[in-house]
Amino acid sequence: MDLKLRPATMEDLPLLVRHRRAMFEEMGFAATRDLDEHDQAFAVWAEQMMATGRLVAFVAQFGDRPGASCCLWLREQQPKPGLGQAHAPYLMSMFTDPPFRRRGAAGALAAAALQWAGERGFAQVTLHASTAAVGLYERLGFARTWEMRRNLLDEGPEA
Ligand SMILES: CC(C)(COP(=O)(O)OP(=O)(O)OC[C@H]1O[C@@H](n2cnc3c(N)ncnc32)[C@H](O)[C@@H]1OP(=O)(O)O)[C@@H](O)C(=O)NCCC(=O)NCCS
Numbered sequence: 001m002d003l004k005l006r007p008a009t010m011e012d013l014p015l016l017v018r019h020r021r022a023m024f025e026e027m028g029f030a031a032t033r034d035l036d037e038h039d040q041a042f043a044v045w046a047e048q049m050m051a052t053g054r055l056v057a058f059v060a061q062f063g064d065r066p067g068a069s070c071c072l073w074l075r076e077q078q079p080k081p082g083l084g085q086a087h088a089p090y091l092m093s094m095f096t097d098p099p100f101r102r103r104g105a106a107g108a109l110a111a112a113a114l115q116w117a118g119e120r121g122f123a124q125v126t127l128h129a130s131t132a133a134v135g136l137y138e139r140l141g142f143a144r145t146w147e148m149r150r151n152l153l154d155e156g157p158e159a
Contacts, residue, residue, distance in 0.1 A: 001062045003105055005112050008057035008069065010050060016057055017043050019069045019095035026095075027130050049073065054087070058112050060096070060105040067100030069093065070109040072116060072125070082123065089117040091127040107136050114140065 008016060017039050024035060049055030053074075060068035074087035091113050096105045117125050126145070129137050 001065075003067075003103060003108060004061045005108055006059050006061060008050075008059050008071075010047065012057065012059055012066070012069070013043060013047060013050075015059065015066055016046060016069055016071060016093060019097075020071075020093040022097075023093060023095040023130075026132075046071070056116065057093075058109050058116075060100070060109055062100050062103075062105075065100075068096035068105035068109060070095070070106070070113060072113045085122060089113070089122050089125045091125055094127075094133060106133065107140065110137065110140050 020042055021035050021039055024030065024033075024038070029035065046055055050057070055071055055073050057069060057071040059066045070091060071093040073090045073092055075090050077083060077086060077088040091110060094106055094109065114125055125142075127137065127142065129142070
């Protein structure tokens, strides 16, 4: 079955919510956090962001089955030397349904997101990688940065 990428539309919102939830479940978040609540909050947020052009998403189709997706969020950016734009692309919600894994979908989606951002003059794309995805991002040229974080709660989230 051929892999084809397409831009997501509002009709894909339930798919994007499902894939994001499945991503968090697989990363172990379900044990400690309320994913039902998150699904609802994300759906509302993503709809608003897509409506204003601040969130674009890509879907990998395997025939008539949407097997993988990712989102690129144009998040607000404080003024920084060399980064003239007010928004910076952040790659998120990468997920491939298990039957479609290891067929290049996530790599192709990330490459499409990089191309989309590059064509629009953005200087960088950032992301937070799961352990499973580090290799594929490194192959696309992503490198670790110096972000630091300190949790303020005794049982703060790991990611
Ligand atoms: C991580 C994840 C997105 C990868 O999705 P995927 O579509 O299988 O990714 P790809 O097929 O592009 O690449 C996966 C691996 O298959 C390999 N591969 C790609 N095409 C292949 C092919 N035709 N034949 C064999 N292997 C192939 C890649 O080299 C890569 O190898 P690696 O594991 O050594 O890095 C998927 O496993 C997933 O959804 N995991 C759970 C959620 C998650 O961690 N999301 C990422 C959040 S940052």
